[in-house]
Amino acid sequence: MVQIVKVENKSQLRTFIKFPFKLYDNNPYWVPPLIADEIFTLSEKKNPAFEYSEAELWLAYKDGEVVGRIAGIINHSYIKKWGKSYARFGWIDFIDDYEVSAALFDTVEKWAREKGMSGIHGPLGFCDLDKQGMLVEGFNEMGTFITIYNYPYYMKHIERYGYQKDVDWIEIDITLPESGDFADKISALAERAKEKYGLSVVPLKKSKDVIPYVPEVFDLLNEAYKDLYGVVPITEKQVQSYVKQFFSFVNVDYISLVKDSDGKLAGFGIIFPSLSEAARKSKGRLFPFGFMEFLKAIRKNDTLDLYLVAVRPELKMKGVPYIMLDELTRTAMKNGVVRAIASPELETNLAVQSMWKNYNTRVHRRRRCYLKLLDQS
Numbered sequence: 001m002v003q004i005v006k007v008e009n010k011s012q013l014r015t016f017i018k019f020p021f022k023l024y025d026n027n028p029y030w031v032p033p034l035i036a037d038e039i040f041t042l043s044e045k046k047n048p049a050f051e052y053s054e055a056e057l058w059l060a061y062k063d064g065e066v067v068g069r070i071a072g073i074i075n076h077s078y079i080k081k082w083g084k085s086y087a088r089f090g091w092i093d094f095i096d097d098y099e100v101s102a103a104l105f106d107t108v109e110k111w112a113r114e115k116g117m118s119g120i121h122g123p124l125g126f127c128d129l130d131k132q133g134m135l136v137e138g139f140n141e142m143g144t145f146i147t148i149y150n151y152p153y154y155m156k157h158i159e160r161y162g163y164q165k166d167v168d169w170i171e172i173d174i175t176l177p178e179s180g181d182f183a184d185k186i187s188a189l190a191e192r193a194k195e196k197y198g199l200s201v202v203p204l205k206k207s208k209d210v211i212p213y214v215p216e217v218f219d220l221l222n223e224a225y226k227d228l229y230g231v232v233p234i235t236e237k238q239v240q241s242y243v244k245q246f247f248s249f250v251n252v253d254y255i256s257l258v259k260d261s262d263g264k265l266a267g268f269g270i271i272f273p274s275l276s277e278a279a280r281k282s283k284g285r286l287f288p289f290g291f292m293e294f295l296k297a298i299r300k301n302d303t304l305d306l307y308l309v310a311v312r313p314e315l316k317m318k319g320v321p322y323i324m325l326d327e328l329t330r331t332a333m334k335n336g337v338v339r340a341i342a343s344p345e346l347e348t349n350l351a352v353q354s355m356w357k358n359y360n361t362r363v364h365r366r367r368r369c370y371l372k373l374l375d376q377s
Contacts, residue, residue, distance in 0.1 A: 002067070002103040007057035013042060016057050019069050020093050021284065024149070031143040031276045032284040033131075040241075041130065042071070042091075048237035049126035052077040057091070058107050060100050068094030068101065072108040073126060074115055077232040086371075087112035089122035090130070093150070094157070101157040113374055121166055121230075121371040123148060128231045129242065133169050133344055134158065138365030144305050144341055145275040147171070148367065163370035167229050169344035171365040174306075174356055176332055176339060183329055186358065190326035193319020198261030201327055204252040213257055214243055216265045217310075224310035229346060229369065251298050253331045256324040260315070267311035267320040269328060273301035274341070304332060304340040309352070321355050 007016050017038040024030035042057065044050045053075045060068035071091040079085055089108050094100045112120045124132045131148045136155055143149040177183060193199055204210060218239045225231045234242075254271035278297040282290025311320045332340070344367060345352050 001062070002099050003061040004103055004107050005059045005061060007059060012059065013039065013057070015066060016059055016069050016091070017042070019059070019066050022066075023093055023095070027149075029140065029142055030149040031145055031147075031279050032282075033145075034279070034282075034286060035284045036286065041126070047126065048235055048241055049075075051235065051237065052232070053126050055126075056111055058104065060094065060104055062097070062100060067097065068104050070094075070104040070108050072111045072120075073124070074112075074117065075126060075232060078230060081232055082230070084119065085117050086119040086121050087115065087117040088124040089120055090125050090132070092123050092134075092154075094154075096151070096153045096157075098157065098160070102161065105158075105161050109372070109374060117374060119371060119373045121369055124230060124369060127234065127238070128225060128228065129234065133367030133369055136168070136366050136368045138171070141173075141364050142276055143365075144171075144343070145272075145279055146305065146307065146343060147365075158370055161372070163372045166369045166371035168347045168369075169367050170347050170353075170363045171344050171367070172342040172353070172356055172361050173364040174340045174342060175360040176329065176337055177359070182358070183326075183333060186322060186326045186329055189319060189322040193322055197315070197318045199258055199266055199318075199320065199323055201323060202257035202259055204255055204257065207250045207252055210250060210252065210255055210257075211243075213265065213268075214239065217257075217268050217270075218242075220265055220268065220312060221308065221310050224313060228349070253335065254304065254328060256327045258320050258323050265312070266315050267324060268308070269306070269324040270308045271328060271340070272305050272307055273298050274303040274305050276303075276305075300336075302336055302338045304337055306340055306342045308343070309355070316351060325355065 005012070007013055017035055020030070021032060040046045053073055055071055055073045057071045058069065059066055069091060070089055073088040073090060075088060092104070094104060109120060123134050124130070131146060133148060134154055135148060135150050139152050202213065218234050222233045251273060254273070256269040258266045258268070260266045275294060275297050278293040281293045286294070309324070342356070
């Protein structure tokens with residue numbers, strides 16, 4: 001018999017966070033999260049997203065052992081903006097046992113109904129910058145530090161309980177060019193855009209050079225992403241927390257800021273050397289020695305993860321992407337990078353996908369947000 005237990009203390013929260021470390025032990029494709037980041041994200045007193053969200057976490061036990069977990073989230077900003085009273089589920093993991101998965105989904109659905117929700121979708125986090133989307137293709141591909149990995153059987157379980165596809169994201173594996181001819185082509189397009197539209201690149205030498213632009217980066221992010229699936233604005237407090245979380249790992253070689261003739265930010269690209277292997281070696285811990293693995297990955301790496309790219313909507317067709325690609329491609333080639341992995345892109349977002357049309361690419365992973373409408377009986 002499966003027992004569902006609500007997470008109500010720090011010990012249970014740690015059990016909730018560490019369950020995947022057992023479930024995916026020895027899996028060569030799973031990339032563990034940082035335990036400290038998970039504690040931050042799931043703690044009401046720490047994560048600013050709780051200012052507009054509420055959440056509950058549950059653990060599933062069978063024969064005295066933890067066999068599954070799930071989070072239920074209600075994002076009130078989402079409901080207000082999109083006009084849909086949908087709850088979210090996230091942090092979903094379970095053994096291949098239908099009794100376990102059924103107990104988890106029954107629990108989160110009952111909670112959502114009690115909260116007056118008309119539907120539930122996921123896997124989603126509190127906001128668009130959290131990990132989202134159940135993996136449905138590419139199970140034999142290494143994950144990235146910012147994406148979810150799950151076993152193939154998850155799909156069978158969730159679809160058995162009446163969940164259907166709402167939207168898919170794709171992840172693109174990009175092979176960087178070996179010759180300078182390709183880079184020269186991108187450079188020519190970039191120079192033409194700079195000259196025609198008065199655009200320029202912001203020079204960055206140290207990570208602290210980025211800080212003055214952070215507010216504008218997130219303002220642009222909110223503007224550029226506002227119409228994407230489920231997106232809600234990032235608040236000022238969230239901005240500050242993301243700066244603390246991620247900018248300690250910044251390598252300015254892989255940040256591109258483009259401004260217009262008035263000095264206003266026209267677009268940005270934030271890329272990180274792949275942290276997947278570093279995360280695996282550190283086993284989710286920065287200290288005492290995990291931090292060194294991350295530093296090694298940042299300093300020398302042949303693979304990049306493309307985290308965030310945004311362009312002011314009115315400048316999408318005016319060459320801003322070429323300027324960023326020119327700068328980042330040349331830097332990557334100089335540093336011995338051979339490939340890059342784009343962060344999940346909506347399958348319908350052809351504008352972003354067109355950025356890679358001049359590169360050798362393949363869709364190597366696909367992830368899905370499922371939706372189930374709830375009866376109120």
